[in-house]
Amino acid sequence: MGYLQTAWESYRAFLAQAPVVGTVATAVVAVSFVVTWAHFEQMLNHNPSEPPFVRYYVPFIGSMIEFGINPIEFIRKHQRKHGNFFTFLMFGRRMTVCVDIDGNDFFFNAKHSSVTAEDAYNSLTKPVFGEGVVYDVPNAVLMEQKRMIKAGLSIENFRSYLPIIVQEVNDYVDRHWTQPEGTVELLQCISEMIILTASHSLLGPEIRKQMHEGVADLYHTLDSCFTPIHFLFEWLPLPSYYASDKAHAELDRIFGEVIAERRKHLGEKHTDMLDVFMESRYKNGELLSDKHIGNLLIALLMAGQHTSAATTTWALLNLAADKEIVADARREISSTMEREIPASADLPVPSLEDIKAFGTLDNVVRETLRIRSPLVQVMRKVIKPVAVPNTDYVIPAGNYILASPIISATDEKYYADAEAWVPGRWNTQEDDGPQDKATTDYGFGATTASARSPTLPFGAGRHRCIGEQFAYMQIKTILYVLLSRFEFELDPKRGMPERNFNSMVVLPMGPVLCRYKRRSN
Ligand code: HEM
Numbered sequence: 001m002g003y004l005q006t007a008w009e010s011y012r013a014f015l016a017q018a019p020v021v022g023t024v025a026t027a028v029v030a031v032s033f034v035v036t037w038a039h040f041e042q043m044l045n046h047n048p049s050e051p052p053f054v055r056y057y058v059p060f061i062g063s064m065i066e067f068g069i070n071p072i073e074f075i076r077k078h079q080r081k082h083g084n085f086f087t088f089l090m091f092g093r094r095m096t097v098c099v100d101i102d103g104n105d106f107f108f109n110a111k112h113s114s115v116t117a118e119d120a121y122n123s124l125t126k127p128v129f130g131e132g133v134v135y136d137v138p139n140a141v142l143m144e145q146k147r148m149i150k151a152g153l154s155i156e157n158f159r160s161y162l163p164i165i166v167q168e169v170n171d172y173v174d175r176h177w178t179q180p181e182g183t184v185e186l187l188q189c190i191s192e193m194i195i196l197t198a199s200h201s202l203l204g205p206e207i208r209k210q211m212h213e214g215v216a217d218l219y220h221t222l223d224s225c226f227t228p229i230h231f232l233f234e235w236l237p238l239p240s241y242y243a244s245d246k247a248h249a250e251l252d253r254i255f256g257e258v259i260a261e262r263r264k265h266l267g268e269k270h271t272d273m274l275d276v277f278m279e280s281r282y283k284n285g286e287l288l289s290d291k292h293i294g295n296l297l298i299a300l301l302m303a304g305q306h307t308s309a310a311t312t313t314w315a316l317l318n319l320a321a322d323k324e325i326v327a328d329a330r331r332e333i334s335s336t337m338e339r340e341i342p343a344s345a346d347l348p349v350p351s352l353e354d355i356k357a358f359g360t361l362d363n364v365v366r367e368t369l370r371i372r373s374p375l376v377q378v379m380r381k382v383i384k385p386v387a388v389p390n391t392d393y394v395i396p397a398g399n400y401i402l403a404s405p406i407i408s409a410t411d412e413k414y415y416a417d418a419e420a421w422v423p424g425r426w427n428t429q430e431d432d433g434p435q436d437k438a439t440t441d442y443g444f445g446a447t448t449a450s451a452r453s454p455t456l457p458f459g460a461g462r463h464r465c466i467g468e469q470f471a472y473m474q475i476k477t478i479l480y481v482l483l484s485r486f487e488f489e490l491d492p493k494r495g496m497p498e499r500n501f502n503s504m505v506v507l508p509m510g511p512v513l514c515r516y517k518r519r520s521n
Pocket residue numbers: 117142146149300301303304305307308311374375378379456457458459460462463464465466467468470471
């Protein structure tokens with residue numbers, strides 16, 4: 001004790017005599033200590049059968065900062081160095097990255113007995129979706145819930161959604177874009193169009209009516225839990241968790257009232273998910289409880305909100321910078337619908353067959369998803385050591401695995417001029433889907449078994465997106481109305497925005513300014 005006290009006093013006397021040199025020396029000693037600690041930690045934890053480990057200099061934090069600033073750059077840099085499988089430390093979690101078509105296939109088809117999505121996501125999604133749905137239930141139950149959702153996303157229901165989407169977008173622009181021309185925050189406007197069109201079509205007219213009376217605010221409260229902070233600090237008593245509990249209680253009440261009202265008029269048919277969920281049964285014959293119906297509706301709305309809003313916004317920004325493609329799209333719309341489309345709210349509602357035949361818009365959405373996929377990282381937790389096929393690697397239990405299909409989707413190996421937005425490439429691009437077309441049914445319908453494809457914006461395997469057709473229909477219909485009624489130009493000062501990697505779903509960096517001008521026929 002005496003030695004320590006003497007050393008401490010000598011140190012303080014030294015600092016008092018030479019404060020600058022003393023502070024610098026202290027900082028050098030502290031940094032050396034931290035770096036040495038990190039070095040020993042890596043030596044001690046070295047496991048030769050694991051994929052290569054990205055070197056880090058700060059214990060616990062690891063590569064979190066570099067990854068967080070730009071995960072795509074980070075993954076590409078270390079893929080060049082270590083190959084398609086490597087591990088990095090992020091806030092105490094060991095994340096094993098799996099990329100390129102081998103990584104995609106390994107990740108999306110890993111056995112559920114070894115890797116699970118619920119262990120990776122539930123702490124993040126439960127405060128948002130609520131209990132008893134999606135990742136808060138065993139995987140077999142999720143597969144049944146996906147079967148119920150898929151039954152509701154039917155062709156017949158889609159047909160009834162088209163007039164709703166056209167009307168909502170028309171009403172929105174008539175309410176908000178009142179001048180002949182102007183500049184708008186495009187991401188905000190599109191996000192509002194997405195929530196209004198999705199809530200009206202999927203959740204039904206009763207919930208849509210209440211969007212302006214507080215329901216939209218309740219969704220925003222839940223949505224504020226969907227951030228990387230909530231993934232990393234799941235154990236912190238963040239105020240947003242209390243706010244989300246309150247929002248759920250209020251939404252339970254609202255959904256409960258709507259469900260009770262519908263039960264009084266069981267003969268009246270609706271084409272929305274609420275009707276589908278009220279009638280859906282698990283294999284054991286059980287109906288969904290009212291609470292779980294509400295939570296599934298919230299989950300559906302949330303799953304499509306930022307993903308579709310980001311895709312529509314990027315698509316429109318790119319169209320604003322490419323007049324030729326806009327002209328092609330308009331020509332194709334007129335020829336498909338066999339008439340001139342008026343540049344006003346009187347425009348005709350396209351049929352589902354028309355929407356499918358808008359090939360240029362299809363290419364626009366597909367190309368936007370290729371280079372600006374909103375989900376740049378998807379995760380699973382390893383619960384049993386798992387071997388990586390055709391390598392000597394074994395990923396230990398406790399690690400997370402992370403896939404990022406955008407890495408192969410923007411690789412020159414698969415696409416010429418891979419970072420450029422060229423919708424026309426899909427007219428000639430060879431089929432880039434899995435060559436092996438065999439299918440598997442995980443409980444919600446047939447899905448291609450292989451995930452050996454460079455572009456997988458909707459994932460693959462048992463967790464594959466079931467909202468793809470809805471998303472294409474919704475996005476193409478919104479683009480149809482907007483391109484028919486307006487010209488768009490990028491804001492000359494802001495130009496094309498960068499990507500914002502600070503949210504779970506990658507969005508354009510705000511403010512996302514875009515100029516619009518009403519068209520006249
Ligand atoms: C799953 C992307 C729109 C509902 C997924 C996954 C991806 C994805 C990549 C897989 C996640 C994983 O493997 O961890 C997208 C994109 C969209 C979109 C890019 C829009 C452009 C929608 C919409 C809905 C929806 C509109 C609902 C109407 C779901 C559901 C799952 C899912 C229910 C399944 C989750 C699971 O099984 O774990 N989506 N999605 N998505 N998505 Fe989408």
